[in-house]
Amino acid sequence: MKRFLTGFVTGAAALAMMAPVVAQNADEAAQAEAPKTVDEVMAMAGEADWLAPDPDSTIYMLVPHGLIVIVLSDDLAPGHVEQVRTLVREGYYDGLNFYRVIDGFVAQGGDVSEEKDKGSAAESLPAEFEEPIPDGLAFTPLGNFDGYAPEAGFINGMPAGIDRERGSVWLAHCTGAFAFGRNNERDSASTEFYIALQPQRYLDRNLTVFGRVIWGMDVVQAIKRGRPNNGGVIENEEDWTPIISARLASDVPEAELLDLQMMDTNSDVFLELIEARRNRMGAFFYVQHDYLDLCQLQLPVRLKPVEEEEGESE
Amino acid sequence: MKRFLTGFVTGAAALAMMAPVVAQNADEAAQAEAPKTVDEVMAMAGEADWLAPDPDSTIYMLVPHGLIVIVLSDDLAPGHVEQVRTLVREGYYDGLNFYRVIDGFVAQGGDVSEEKDKGSAAESLPAEFEEPIPDGLAFTPLGNFDGYAPEAGFINGMPAGIDRERGSVWLAHCTGAFAFGRNNERDSASTEFYIALQPQRYLDRNLTVFGRVIWGMDVVQAIKRGRPNNGGVIENEEDWTPIISARLASDVPEAELLDLQMMDTNSDVFLELIEARRNRMGAFFYVQHDYLDLCQLQLPVRLKPVEEEEGESE
Incomplete structure (x- = not known):
């Protein structure tokens, strides 16, 4: 059978x-x-x-249909990592929404109205699209050709690209990549995040990836797409998916933690x-x-x- | 704003x-x-x-949360295409289920019990993993390196690989690829189909891809994953997603057809x-x-x- x-x-x-x-x-x-x-x-x-994963680098994001667990990079993009830690600690994302969800592309969340107070978070962030290779960085090479990087591999659990000649390294847009959106200005990221629903490697070095979903990617794939306007925002606000809460694992009651490895x-x-x-x-x-x-x-x-x-x- | x-x-x-x-x-x-x-x-x-798309090569598959439209290849894998046409025409899939749905991999449907009568369909099919290049085949090259084929490109709307030296061609496992599952025997495909939820190029030339989802991939991504057993079958049958009906577009009432291009x-x-x-x-x-x-x-x-x-x- x-x-x-x-x-x-x-x-x-x-x-x-x-x-x-x-x-x-x-x-x-x-x-x-x-x-x-x-x-x-x-x-x-x-x-x-x-x-x-380090509880101070792990976000538990709850939506009505399930839990999404995101691990932040401990090696790259420290400005973005610190910004999202601040936003999460201060409850910024609680009650906001996934409002731009395009199948085969990304699920974007945050505050499309830009009206919510950012608290102690920065108004905008210097881009960290790629960064100088940190001393002693552990990089596990993939070991074959990659079309989007001179060399591809993994940095402590994160798919990444590296350019040893130029001396720079970056996290890659594979499915589950966690990154901040921006407008056309390099340094305009601030609060709005997206999760890649499919590989989007052409965005590598064009935006700052600084984490990845390690649990609940099925929940992300099931986030309602809805009918988008020209900018991709779901027209009908009733079709937005609310973020009930986003917490650092270090702030989640022990009984609600998953023992993920x-x-x-x-x-x-x-x-x-x-x-x-x-x-x-x-x-x-x-x-x-x-x-x-x-x-x-x-x-x-x-x-x-x-x-x-x-x-x-x- | x-x-x-x-x-x-x-x-x-x-x-x-x-x-x-x-x-x-x-x-x-x-x-x-x-x-x-x-x-x-x-x-x-x-x-x-x-x-x-040709209405005789287009399947309208209805599940409770939406419509999935699949276009079959008019160029490759004629045995598989004819088999699925027969099964669909005879209503084989109506009332069956998506029972093996693994996030990031595939959504597989059909009759896990193998008890349903196959009607006029063949008991099993010769593999069509790759085929001799048909005379006059239109192949639009992608134009850069591909890791899974000597040359990658498109055959009448379908992503494909081609090996001009060996003289063979095949459709590629990109997201939305429509294919038949099999057991370890080459020629054992028959009725059970899967849709790729992410690119799975390593399956190229190991299984027969013979179509692709052109509409409703968001519906496919939202098919319930559920808790799988060792073989990947969702343990709780209540978590299976029923296939209400699967019809060739040529058998769908005109009022229910989408004018897809x-x-x-x-x-x-x-x-x-x-x-x-x-x-x-x-x-x-x-x-x-x-x-x-x-x-x-x-x-x-x-x-x-x-x-x-x-x-x-x-």
Whole structure:
């Protein structure tokens, strides 16, 4: 039964079960020669390969149909990160709306009227489209051609581009990218944010991306589109989706927190995952492409497994 | 007001208004030297650049929250196209469900139980993952590197890859791609279909794509995801999204038809659109990438403008 599904998702798992013993740790794995399936790699990930996001860099945004969790960059665009922290801490987004939601493009939210007091937040922000490469920046290269950057890869969980010749680095517009909108002026971003609904790499270095959705992207995709006016704003305000609240995780009551973990993109297992996605192994796949698009590698995120209580394992 | 929006959508339009006189026809336009904005190119498209899809190759799929319109390939995968025509004509999908909907991946529908009679449809289909290049095939090249095909481009409205050395061609897994699932056997596709929710190019040549959603992709994105089991099937059947009906446009009452038109990908204006998207001009953009990802160029689709009645133009 369910024959049309087996290969699609469980084919790789089936192969994993038939496969030789999986290496015991990441060092051994890196030396292993046989290409691995995605499921095999995921099974190799140990507790140390999963990281909890910093609660001061994590936004819980609640809309009527669900929860969206956004992680902010700890490495780039500090001005934008600090601005959104201030806005969120002061409750700026509470009661505002997603008012410009264009399928296949972005979901934009904030205060289209620009009437709400910005509190301690800046009136406008210097652009941080791209920035000098920080000393000691951890950058995990994707390892093949990218059309929108001399080199593509990952910075602590965020897809990114880097130009070593020019000495600059930036976060990429993959699905779930979190960024501020602006008008035609470079330095005009302030409060209005958008989330990419599909990859929009042509916006890279044209706007400041400074985070990404790690949970609830299905909620973002279900935000009502509505009929847009010429500027893309949904004409009928009743079709706007309200933001009930936006809080830093450090301000969310513990009982309401999700125990989320992101795969460490600086780990050996993540390097293995890149290879497993560059050439898909397993009985289901007839063609390997030896290529991986940056936005195709969605960062693995999970709810931390519940530990068995000590002393009860026997 | 609405300052955060102006640049985003209307910046290019503003530039278009300031720009020199737009060439009067596509031939002149092709000779013009100044790079154009997307809005300028779209304004150049005349009535002849818009094509209505063949009603025998168009599926109207109704779900409770809206309408999805799928156009089938007239050039490739004739076995799959004929199979789905048969299934749709005989009402096979009516009352079945979207039962495997994985955000960021695919929405799969059909009969997970495999109990429904397939009527005149084939029990299973020879794979049409890629096919010999048909004589006289119209292929509009994208014109830059593609990671998943020696050459990428468009075949009569469909994003595609081509390998001229091997002499084969296939449709690409961009967002909205319509394809049949299968198990691990090449030739096991039969009735279960999926729609790509994001680009999934690694599936190219591993499954048979034979159409694309041209209308209602927002409806597809809003299909309920639900909690999946190991195979990806939504565990709770109450969370499945029913397919009320699926009909060929030729069997839909005229009053219920939408007057949809797709931009002709063999037109000069479409070539201009490729260039306008490869390097985004206009006051909003600070960086041009000189690169266009195949799946980034969403085919323009519109409702045919209502004509003024004759004799009433003065």
